[in-house]
Amino acid sequence: MDKFYHSVRLDPNLCKGCINCIKRCPTEAIRVRNKKAQINSKFCIDCGECIRVCPHHAKYAIYDKLEEMRKYEYTVALPPPSLYSQFNNLDDVNIVLNALILMGFDDVFEVSAAAELVSEATRTYLAEHKDQLPIISTACPSVVRLIRVRFPNLIPHMLPLNPPIEIAAKLAAVKAMKKTGLPREKIGIFFISPCPSKVTYVKVPLGNETSQVDGVLAIKDVYPQLLSRMNAVGNDYVDIATSGKIGISWGRSGGESSGLLSENYLAADGIENVIRVLEDLEDQKFTNLEFIELNACNGGCVGGILTVENPYVAETKLKRLRRYMPVARAHMNHEAEGVIPWTTGVQYEPVFRLGNTMMESFSRLNQVERLCKKLPGLDCGSCGAPTCKALAEDIVRGNAKETDCVYYLRENLHNLSEEVSILADDLADGDKGGKETLRILKEYIQRISDEMSLLDRQEKEDTQEE
Template identity: 40%
Template sequence: MVNKRFHSVTLDASKCKGCTNCLTRCPMEAIRVRGGRAFIMDERCVDCGECIRTCSYHAKVAMTDDLGIIENFEHRIALPAPSLYGQFYHAKSIAVIIEVLKHIGFTDVFEVAKGADIATRMLQEELKNPDRPKPLISSACPAITRMIQIKFPTLLPNIVKVKQPMEVAATMARAEYSKKHSVPKDEIGVFFITPCAAKVTAVRNPIGQEKSEVDGVISMLDIYACVFPILNKITPDENIKIATPYGVGWANSGGESRATNINKTMAVDGIENVANVLEEIENGRLRDLDYLEGAACPGGCVGGPLTYENKYVARNKVMQLVSELPCERPEETVPCRVLNSYDFKMDTPIPENCSMQLDEEVSTAIEKMERINDILESLPGYDCGSCGSPTCRSFAEDIVRGYCNITDCIFILRDRLKVMAQQMVDMSNTKRE
């Protein structure tokens, strides 16, 4: 359990009680409780944020940048994720939400929904390519991509090679601002307003590209706190050009699929549900499917762990705001010039993450598996988590990996104590010959 990768999801050890809430509900089995507190296994965590939702003591937190980080730049562009629009139940329009961001310190705003419009066009092109495997799998949710790296490596070739809308938007925002105001690109700060921890990690530790275009990531909750009190006092510029309803629709599960404008798509939300469908694809089912949109959060990005509003309320709000937009498609608003003049395709491969493997050598891994199976037979099979591992199987594995001892199982310990107690009784009853 070495710390080598950056993760947004971290533990506040002072609040952790060492209970089993996060332990048993982590979809990656990436948490262990040792010495009365939780530990996150860096190599397995995908930053889905499930533990942030389940921790009763709020000991699981997402590291994001403080709003103060924008002060480092004179020119600061906010990149609001489309899910931000769902957070303000009383907001009259998207224009108001865009305008209010200019009142809390940003010099300009570029909608990530516009990045989603561009990503939609790129995606449509990739879907037309007969050489790509089917179904193509969305690359928009970094938690899902990381899960595929660990649990479904055979599906890595199916991941769409288009950068995330956040990155597309950051590239566009910087380029346009630089041109319009004649400012060098490196003097412009670009800040993503995030609904989740996975995007924070995706900026620090990018997927499919060497370096992120984003300079900082601010939690949607922090923005909500600044914006909510002043939202009603804002008069928006109603002439600004908003993204298409399809780009904004990416906030909700199903939005991406609808945007592609093809029939054979499937949208799945909730990381366990996505894992189940990936399992089906791996089994060779769903062969006629062209596109799978998977979001780790329930409801899609509106259900992110760093959002304020109830996800169903937020989803409805997004739908309402979308219905008020002019009925345009990304094909009409995104010029081919844009697609040709920037690089929105991933340029580095997405490698397999071997952290589930028992050993680098198959033969050694087989030996370890045999030991695991032997140990497993002696365990009670309650999957109670009292030992600090999420299931009996993972406990057996942890023993073989050298992380813990068999007597960490309280049932095994109890049985051994019984035997010992009996032996003590026997000894004390022994009479002098």
């Protein structure tokens, strides 16, 4: 298993090196070198921000195609609550669930039903672990990845329970095997995802050794298929829904927390807000909170980049859908209890460390500080790194050089030209016979000046391309 597997990818042929993405990546994982972006796989958390901001569609997410379903004798769809929020005037989730069956799935298992089990288990966990408060939600895989690489002190605060997608997959697989008598490998469990982060989770499920999800489809691929089938379902459908308000609410920011039936929580969404909350949490600013819910996407899962609806409209639709639902329909039982806890922990990955030992890191940190004083501090991005500090770190890691900074280069050339000019004047004053040397020096000055003009021109071209 590649512990730095990623579902967010780059197509270098489409990349124009415009540096839009380097500024928005929350973990500073992207550099532009030789006019092409590169993603550092150790830093990336698959949040999808770079896909959102790339104007040239050079960043994309990988996921399974619908044809994957054909590989299995029996298939189960795992629809998340964010899927329901994509449709206009949906009054009953049963219409979507029945349409999934018409689409070719043999059964459905609602992720919102598994979410209700997680809500119940979280309430118990909070009551039994008061010494670890506040507890941080582990439902968003990008947040789990972010904590794993950047906030190791917060790992003990993470909720050690499987996310609803995994619990739904485990329970659906057992149910399908019992119902059909088929071996596990002939049954395909397909999650319909709002984001690439969950695609990555299935390949590398932090907290578990393997995932029971066999394939991940994108909401945007399934949506058009479902629309026509939903019309065919009409009013003639069977009640196969298994979740209520608590489970459905998980699709939006604050929904998981509302299922805890406590007011003592904080819910933040959008990766920049998430980072701010985690930094404050490290600084022990939230001593009175019980629970912290964090979602990398704006608005929660409804804001994932594999959805089709505007996240804020989707959130309103979810609220509407909840109106006539019971509070919860799924309840803890013996079978569910066995699949809820993590089977492995999450380990700190010190990818941002500058050296292999404390001494080396300390010495490199001093180098970074010295370099930062030399660099202009403009964070312009023209060197291909998002900030001057990031360039300084790249330099001490051996991945960049000082002259990658155009301001530093210009400053150097300027100093050099002045030195040469002084030298030329000295020669002219003191050595009347040194006319030839003087000529050569003047040539040097001209070349330096030409190079500076070239730099200016390149900068202008880059600005025009942007």
